[in-house]
Amino acid sequence: MRIKLINPNTTQRMTAAMGQCARAVVASGTEVVAVSPTMGPPSIEGYYDEALATPGLLAEVEAGEREGFDGYVIACFGDPGLYAARELARGPVIGIAEAAMHAASVLAPGFSVVTTLSRTKAMAWHLAERYGMTRFCRNVRAIDVAVLELDEPGSAARRAIVEECRRALDEDGADAIVLGCAGMTSLCAQVEDALGVPVVDGVTAAVKWVEALVSLRLVTGKRGDFARPLTKRYDGEFARFSPTAAASVTETPPPVRPLRYG
Numbered sequence: 001m002r003i004k005l006i007n008p009n010t011t012q013r014m015t016a017a018m019g020q021c022a023r024a025v026v027a028s029g030t031e032v033v034a035v036s037p038t039m040g041p042p043s044i045e046g047y048y049d050e051a052l053a054t055p056g057l058l059a060e061v062e063a064g065e066r067e068g069f070d071g072y073v074i075a076c077f078g079d080p081g082l083y084a085a086r087e088l089a090r091g092p093v094i095g096i097a098e099a100a101m102h103a104a105s106v107l108a109p110g111f112s113v114v115t116t117l118s119r120t121k122a123m124a125w126h127l128a129e130r131y132g133m134t135r136f137c138r139n140v141r142a143i144d145v146a147v148l149e150l151d152e153p154g155s156a157a158r159r160a161i162v163e164e165c166r167r168a169l170d171e172d173g174a175d176a177i178v179l180g181c182a183g184m185t186s187l188c189a190q191v192e193d194a195l196g197v198p199v200v201d202g203v204t205a206a207v208k209w210v211e212a213l214v215s216l217r218l219v220t221g222k223r224g225d226f227a228r229p230l231t232k233r234y235d236g237e238f239a240r241f242s243p244t245a246a247a248s249v250t251e252t253p254p255p256v257r258p259l260r261y262g
Protein backbone atom coordinates (compact mmCIF):
# COMPACT_ATOMS: atom_id res chain seq x y z
CA MET A 1 0.00 0.00 0.00
CA ARG A 2 1.02 3.65 -0.47
CA ILE A 3 0.45 6.31 2.20
CA LYS A 4 0.98 10.01 1.49
CA LEU A 5 2.19 11.89 4.57
CA ILE A 6 1.60 15.60 4.05
CA ASN A 7 3.44 18.18 6.13
CA PRO A 8 1.26 21.25 5.48
CA ASN A 9 4.12 23.66 6.14
CA THR A 10 6.80 24.17 3.49
CA THR A 11 9.87 23.30 5.60
CA GLN A 12 11.45 20.36 3.84
CA ARG A 13 13.75 19.32 6.69
CA MET A 14 10.68 18.78 8.90
CA THR A 15 9.04 16.79 6.10
CA ALA A 16 12.11 14.59 5.72
CA ALA A 17 12.29 13.94 9.49
CA MET A 18 8.61 12.98 9.61
CA GLY A 19 9.01 10.67 6.64
CA GLN A 20 11.98 8.95 8.29
CA CYS A 21 10.07 8.40 11.55
CA ALA A 22 7.01 7.13 9.68
CA ARG A 23 8.99 4.72 7.51
CA ALA A 24 10.63 3.30 10.66
CA VAL A 25 7.29 2.02 11.98
CA VAL A 26 5.30 0.83 8.92
CA ALA A 27 5.18 -2.75 7.68
CA SER A 28 7.47 -3.89 4.89
CA GLY A 29 4.69 -3.74 2.28
CA THR A 30 3.79 -0.12 3.08
CA GLU A 31 5.37 2.78 1.20
CA VAL A 32 5.32 6.20 2.87
CA VAL A 33 5.83 9.25 0.67
CA ALA A 34 6.35 12.44 2.68
CA VAL A 35 5.64 15.75 0.94
CA SER A 36 5.15 19.45 1.60
CA PRO A 37 3.18 21.94 -0.52
CA THR A 38 5.30 24.26 -2.68
CA MET A 39 3.32 27.26 -1.43
CA GLY A 40 2.29 28.43 2.03
CA PRO A 41 3.80 29.12 5.46
CA PRO A 42 7.16 27.63 6.54
CA SER A 43 5.56 26.86 9.90
CA ILE A 44 2.00 26.86 11.21
CA GLU A 45 1.68 28.80 14.46
CA GLY A 46 -1.85 30.18 14.43
CA TYR A 47 -5.16 30.31 12.60
CA TYR A 48 -3.94 32.53 9.73
CA ASP A 49 -0.97 30.25 9.03
CA GLU A 50 -3.32 27.28 9.15
CA ALA A 51 -5.84 28.84 6.78
CA LEU A 52 -3.16 29.72 4.22
CA ALA A 53 -1.54 26.28 4.51
CA THR A 54 -4.79 24.49 3.67
CA PRO A 55 -5.01 25.15 -0.11
CA GLY A 56 -1.56 23.68 -0.71
CA LEU A 57 -2.39 20.73 1.53
CA LEU A 58 -5.59 20.01 -0.39
CA ALA A 59 -3.73 20.25 -3.70
CA GLU A 60 -1.42 17.50 -2.41
CA VAL A 61 -4.42 15.31 -1.54
CA GLU A 62 -5.97 15.83 -4.98
CA ALA A 63 -2.61 14.99 -6.58
CA GLY A 64 -2.46 11.91 -4.37
CA GLU A 65 -5.81 10.78 -5.74
CA ARG A 66 -4.47 11.09 -9.28
CA GLU A 67 -1.38 9.12 -8.23
CA GLY A 68 -3.45 6.35 -6.61
CA PHE A 69 -2.46 6.71 -2.93
CA ASP A 70 -4.37 4.48 -0.53
CA GLY A 71 -4.48 6.87 2.45
CA TYR A 72 -3.20 10.14 3.88
CA VAL A 73 -1.75 11.63 7.06
CA ILE A 74 -2.14 15.34 7.75
CA ALA A 75 1.07 15.93 9.67
CA CYS A 76 0.39 19.13 11.59
CA PHE A 77 -1.03 19.23 15.12
CA GLY A 78 -3.87 21.53 14.14
CA ASP A 79 -5.16 18.82 11.73
CA PRO A 80 -5.72 21.57 9.13
CA GLY A 81 -8.14 20.84 6.30
CA LEU A 82 -8.93 17.38 7.67
CA TYR A 83 -12.61 17.24 6.71
CA ALA A 84 -12.03 18.94 3.33
CA ALA A 85 -9.30 16.38 2.61
CA ARG A 86 -11.79 13.60 3.40
CA GLU A 87 -14.12 15.00 0.72
CA LEU A 88 -11.32 14.61 -1.83
CA ALA A 89 -9.87 11.26 -0.77
CA ARG A 90 -11.21 7.76 -1.40
CA GLY A 91 -9.02 6.22 1.29
CA PRO A 92 -8.70 7.13 4.97
CA VAL A 93 -7.34 10.56 6.02
CA ILE A 94 -6.07 10.89 9.61
CA GLY A 95 -4.79 13.99 11.41
CA ILE A 96 -1.88 13.65 13.86
CA ALA A 97 -3.73 15.32 16.74
CA GLU A 98 -6.70 13.03 16.20
CA ALA A 99 -4.46 9.95 16.14
CA ALA A 100 -2.34 10.96 19.13
CA MET A 101 -5.29 11.86 21.35
CA HIS A 102 -7.16 8.64 20.56
CA ALA A 103 -4.04 6.54 21.17
CA ALA A 104 -3.33 8.27 24.50
CA SER A 105 -6.96 7.86 25.58
CA VAL A 106 -6.62 4.05 25.58
CA LEU A 107 -3.20 4.07 27.28
CA ALA A 108 -4.08 6.16 30.33
CA PRO A 109 -7.08 7.61 32.17
CA GLY A 110 -5.80 11.05 31.29
CA PHE A 111 -3.21 12.73 29.10
CA SER A 112 -1.74 16.21 28.74
CA VAL A 113 -0.72 17.81 25.47
CA VAL A 114 2.65 19.56 25.31
CA THR A 115 2.85 21.83 22.27
CA THR A 116 5.06 24.64 20.99
CA LEU A 117 3.50 28.10 21.35
CA SER A 118 1.02 29.20 24.03
CA ARG A 119 -1.04 30.94 21.35
CA THR A 120 -1.97 27.56 19.84
CA LYS A 121 -3.16 25.95 23.10
CA ALA A 122 -6.82 26.87 22.46
CA MET A 123 -6.56 25.17 19.06
CA ALA A 124 -5.60 21.92 20.77
CA TRP A 125 -8.50 22.24 23.22
CA HIS A 126 -10.90 22.81 20.30
CA LEU A 127 -9.60 19.62 18.67
CA ALA A 128 -10.04 17.67 21.91
CA GLU A 129 -13.65 18.88 22.03
CA ARG A 130 -14.22 18.01 18.36
CA TYR A 131 -12.84 14.49 18.85
CA GLY A 132 -14.70 13.80 22.10
CA MET A 133 -11.45 13.76 24.06
CA THR A 134 -12.14 16.42 26.71
CA ARG A 135 -12.85 13.72 29.34
CA PHE A 136 -9.32 12.40 28.79
CA CYS A 137 -7.40 15.61 28.13
CA ARG A 138 -6.18 16.93 31.50
CA ASN A 139 -4.35 19.99 30.15
CA VAL A 140 -2.70 21.62 27.16
CA ARG A 141 0.75 23.06 27.90
CA ALA A 142 3.28 24.94 25.74
CA ILE A 143 7.07 25.25 25.86
CA ASP A 144 7.04 28.52 23.88
CA VAL A 145 9.69 27.40 21.46
CA ALA A 146 8.97 28.22 17.81
CA VAL A 147 8.24 25.26 15.55
CA LEU A 148 11.34 25.82 13.41
CA GLU A 149 13.58 26.08 16.48
CA LEU A 150 12.72 22.57 17.69
CA ASP A 151 15.47 20.88 15.68
CA GLU A 152 18.05 23.65 15.70
CA PRO A 153 21.49 22.42 16.81
CA GLY A 154 21.87 23.07 20.53
CA SER A 155 18.16 23.74 20.86
CA ALA A 156 16.87 23.67 24.42
CA ALA A 157 13.64 22.19 23.05
CA ARG A 158 14.17 18.63 24.27
CA ARG A 159 14.91 19.76 27.81
CA ALA A 160 11.99 22.19 27.74
CA ILE A 161 9.64 19.45 26.55
CA VAL A 162 10.80 17.02 29.25
CA GLU A 163 10.46 19.66 32.00
CA GLU A 164 6.95 20.65 30.85
CA CYS A 165 5.98 16.97 30.64
CA ARG A 166 7.18 16.42 34.21
CA ARG A 167 4.99 19.33 35.36
CA ALA A 168 2.08 17.76 33.47
CA LEU A 169 2.59 14.42 35.25
CA ASP A 170 2.97 16.08 38.66
CA GLU A 171 0.27 18.76 38.41
CA ASP A 172 -2.34 17.70 35.83
CA GLY A 173 -3.07 14.15 36.91
CA ALA A 174 -1.89 13.02 33.48
CA ASP A 175 -0.49 9.50 33.04
CA ALA A 176 0.46 9.93 29.39
CA ILE A 177 1.74 12.72 27.16
CA VAL A 178 0.70 13.78 23.66
CA LEU A 179 3.40 15.64 21.74
CA GLY A 180 1.63 18.66 20.26
CA CYS A 181 3.76 19.28 17.18
CA ALA A 182 4.81 17.19 14.19
CA GLY A 183 8.26 18.68 14.61
CA MET A 184 8.64 16.78 17.90
CA THR A 185 8.40 13.36 16.24
CA SER A 186 12.16 12.78 16.28
CA LEU A 187 12.31 13.56 20.02
CA CYS A 188 9.57 11.15 21.11
CA ALA A 189 11.78 8.21 22.15
CA GLN A 190 14.17 10.43 24.12
CA VAL A 191 11.30 12.13 25.97
CA GLU A 192 9.65 8.79 26.76
CA ASP A 193 12.96 7.39 28.06
CA ALA A 194 13.34 10.42 30.33
CA LEU A 195 9.79 10.20 31.71
CA GLY A 196 8.99 6.50 31.88
CA VAL A 197 5.37 7.04 30.79
CA PRO A 198 3.66 6.65 27.41
CA VAL A 199 4.56 9.57 25.14
CA VAL A 200 2.51 9.57 21.94
CA ASP A 201 3.80 11.13 18.73
CA GLY A 202 0.97 11.83 16.30
CA VAL A 203 3.01 11.29 13.14
CA THR A 204 3.74 7.62 13.84
CA ALA A 205 0.35 7.03 15.49
CA ALA A 206 -1.46 8.43 12.46
CA VAL A 207 0.53 6.53 9.85
CA LYS A 208 -0.06 3.21 11.65
CA TRP A 209 -3.79 4.00 11.94
CA VAL A 210 -4.04 4.72 8.22
CA GLU A 211 -2.06 1.52 7.52
CA ALA A 212 -4.46 -0.49 9.70
CA LEU A 213 -7.57 0.96 8.05
CA VAL A 214 -6.24 0.38 4.53
CA SER A 215 -5.26 -3.19 5.43
CA LEU A 216 -8.89 -3.71 6.52
CA ARG A 217 -10.01 -2.31 3.14
CA LEU A 218 -11.86 0.49 4.94
CA VAL A 219 -12.32 3.72 3.01
CA THR A 220 -13.84 7.15 3.64
CA GLY A 221 -17.65 7.04 3.46
CA LYS A 222 -18.98 9.08 0.52
CA ARG A 223 -22.71 9.16 1.19
CA GLY A 224 -22.74 12.21 3.47
CA ASP A 225 -20.47 15.07 4.50
CA PHE A 226 -17.38 13.48 2.98
CA ALA A 227 -18.82 13.11 -0.52
CA ARG A 228 -16.76 14.71 -3.31
CA PRO A 229 -17.14 18.53 -3.36
CA LEU A 230 -19.85 19.76 -5.72
CA THR A 231 -18.46 20.53 -9.17
CA LYS A 232 -18.23 24.29 -9.68
CA ARG A 233 -15.86 26.84 -11.18
CA TYR A 234 -13.91 28.95 -8.71
CA ASP A 235 -12.91 32.51 -9.65
CA GLY A 236 -9.59 34.29 -9.73
CA GLU A 237 -6.40 32.70 -8.48
CA PHE A 238 -8.36 29.82 -6.98
CA ALA A 239 -9.66 28.66 -10.38
CA ARG A 240 -7.15 25.80 -10.31
CA PHE A 241 -8.81 24.52 -7.12
CA SER A 242 -12.22 24.21 -8.83
CA PRO A 243 -13.76 20.90 -7.71
CA THR A 244 -14.31 18.31 -10.44
CA ALA A 245 -16.38 15.14 -10.42
CA ALA A 246 -13.43 12.93 -9.49
CA ALA A 247 -9.66 12.99 -9.68
CA SER A 248 -8.57 10.93 -12.68
CA VAL A 249 -6.13 8.31 -11.46
CA THR A 250 -3.14 8.61 -13.81
CA GLU A 251 -1.21 5.77 -12.17
CA THR A 252 -3.06 2.49 -12.08
CA PRO A 253 -3.51 1.79 -8.37
CA PRO A 254 -2.77 -1.72 -7.13
CA PRO A 255 -5.78 -4.03 -7.48
CA VAL A 256 -8.05 -3.48 -4.52
CA ARG A 257 -10.42 -6.20 -3.41
CA PRO A 258 -14.08 -5.15 -3.72
CA LEU A 259 -15.17 -2.58 -1.20
CA ARG A 260 -16.95 -3.92 1.84
CA TYR A 261 -19.80 -1.53 1.17
CA GLY A 262 -20.97 0.80 -1.58
Ligand code: 5HY
Pocket residue numbers: 009042043044045046075076077078115116117120147180181182183
Ligand atom coordinates in the same frame (compact mmCIF):
# COMPACT_ATOMS: atom_id res chain seq x y z
C1 5HY B 1 2.83 21.42 13.51
N1 5HY B 1 2.77 23.70 13.34
O1 5HY B 1 2.65 20.26 13.93
C2 5HY B 1 2.21 22.62 14.16
C3 5HY B 1 2.54 22.70 15.59
C4 5HY B 1 1.74 23.71 16.31
O2 5HY B 1 4.11 23.85 11.48
N2 5HY B 1 3.52 21.83 12.46
C5 5HY B 1 3.53 23.18 12.35
O3 5HY B 1 2.35 24.35 17.14
O4 5HY B 1 0.55 23.82 16.05
